[in-house]
Amino acid sequence: MLATKYIARNYRNISRRWIKTLDVAVVGGGIMGSSSAYHLMKGKRDFKVGLFEQFELGHIFGSSHGDARLIRPTYPDETYVGMCMISFEGWDELSDEVGLKGDDKLQHMTGGLEIGTKGSDAVRLLEETLIKMGLQFSIMDGGDISKSFPQFSFDSDFIGIYCEKSGVLRADDCLKAYNKATTMMGGLLFPHHTLKSLSKHPDSDTFLLEFEIKSGEIERVESKEVVLTAGPWTSSQKPVTFLLIKYLCRWDLRTSRYISACSCDPRGC
Ligand SMILES: Cc1cc2nc3c(=O)[nH]c(=O)nc-3n(C[C@H](O)[C@H](O)[C@H](O)COP(=O)(O)OP(=O)(O)OC[C@H]3O[C@@H](n4cnc5c(N)ncnc54)[C@H](O)[C@@H]3O)c2cc1C
Numbered sequence: 579m580l581a582t583k584y585i586a587r588n589y590r591n592i593s594r595r596w597i598k599t600l601d602v603a604v605v606g607g608g609i610m611g612s613s614s615a616y617h618l619m620k621g622k623r624d625f626k627v628g629l630f631e632q633f634e635l636g637h638i639f640g641s642s643h644g645d646a647r648l649i650r651p652t653y654p655d656e657t658y659v660g661m662c663m664i665s666f667e668g669w670d671e672l673s674d675e676v677g678l679k680g681d682d683k684l685q686h687m688t689g690g691l692e693i694g695t696k697g698s699d700a701v702r703l704l705e706e707t708l709i710k711m712g713l714q715f716s717i718m719d720g721g722d723i724s725k726s727f728p729q730f731s732f733d734s735d736f737i738g739i740y741c742e743k744s745g746v747l748r749a750d751d752c753l754k755a756y757n758k759a760t761t762m763m764g765g766l767l768f769p770h771h772t773l774k775s776l777s778k779h780p781d782s783d784t785f786l787l788e789f790e791i792k793s794g795e796i797e798r799v800e801s802k803e804v805v806l807t808a809g810p811w812t813s814s815q816k817p818v819t820f821l822l823i824k825y826l827c828r829w830d831l832r833t834s835r836y837i838s839a840c841s842c843d844p845r846g847c
Contacts, residue, residue: 600626603787603801605773607631608642609749611807612756616672618805619763627765628799630789632772632811635757640809642753650690650744651713654703659711669747675762676755684752690744691718691727696737704739715741771797776804 604615607629615629633639649669651662666685673683694701696719708715718738724731732738757767771789779786779800787799806812 600628600799600801602627602803602805603785603799604629604805604807605787606807606809606811607633607635607757607767607769608640608807608809609753609756610642610809611805612642612753612760614805614807615765615767616756616760616763619760619765622763625764627760628768628801629757629760629765630768630771630773630787630799633769635767635769636750636753642749642809644749646746647749647752648690648744649685649747650741651711652690652692652704652708652715652739652741652744654700654707656707656711659707659713663711666743669752672752672755672759675759678751678755682751684755685745685747687743687745689740689742691723692739692741693723693730693732693736694739696735701737701739708739708741713741713743715739773808 602618604611611629615627618627651659653659669685718740720732720734720736723738770792773787774790775788777786784800784802785804789797791797
């Protein structure tokens with residue numbers, strides 16, 4: 579319910595002419611695209627972001643719908659632990675922005691239990707990483723696990739790492755919250771827009787996108803940048819993917835810099 583009325587209002591008010599000049603077109607309205615559109619809009623003025631989705635927003639055919647997703651900082655890699663710590667803050671901020679309080683908040687800490695073989699490299703690395711990152715956790719042997727969680731039965735070959743700072747996210751509500759917050763900042767949502775082609779503008783430094791809309795008509799959009807978050811559909815969009823590979827860059831977590839896939843200026847090669 580959360581975002582539906584915002585999407586409908588937003589969608590009705592769109593001027594066809596306006597959408598010809600976007601700063602960023604985000605294609606794919608799952609959690610990745612919805613998050614991208616929100617973060618692209620955040621803190622900017624007069625910035626035009628459009629989020630294009632082939633189905634209804636919040637549909638059940640991708641990977642992002644459902645009641646819950648696990649969120650946990652228990653990774654054997656400092657980068658992922660760091661990302662998770664940032665995302666805890668981000669989810670709370672988003673809850674506040676869209677007015678979700680108490681039990682309606684997007685994330686709920688439940689605690690999380692990782693189980694591995696005693697003495698294994700995986701368990702050792704996880705422990706080392708959590709210590710390095712200053713995270714509180716407790717070690718449980720097989721017997722402790724069965725006492726605290728009677729649904730499990732492990733012998734002494736196994737060890738548990740219990741971390742209180744793990745929990746669940748309300749997946750459907752996360753998507754709705756992102757979409758609501760995006761529209762509150764002036765971003766536009768375009769359900770029932772299926773990307774059919776993507777090309778470089780012959781005369782300018784922009785991209786041209788063609789979308790098939792519900793009526794079967796084609797709608798054309800021009801955008802300075804394109805973010806493709808098509809999830810498992812990406813591989814079925816070969817012409818799009820080939821073009822993107824040429825201009826692709828990725829965010830390198832370790833150096834906090836964009837890296838071009840072909841190791842030269844993504845717009846100049
Ligand atoms: C059962 C299950 C359990 C999971 N559990 C967890 C968990 O506990 N914790 C966790 O962190 N992650 C979990 N994940 C993973 C997480 O849910 C996914 O990584 C995430 O949802 C992927 O989002 P996405 O936006 O990349 O893809 P999707 O949700 O698939 O979104 C892609 C979108 O692109 C749209 N699209 C595709 N082609 C076009 C086109 N041509 N034009 C317009 N739109 C297009 C699609 O319609 C779709 O909406 C789980 C996933 C599943 C399936």
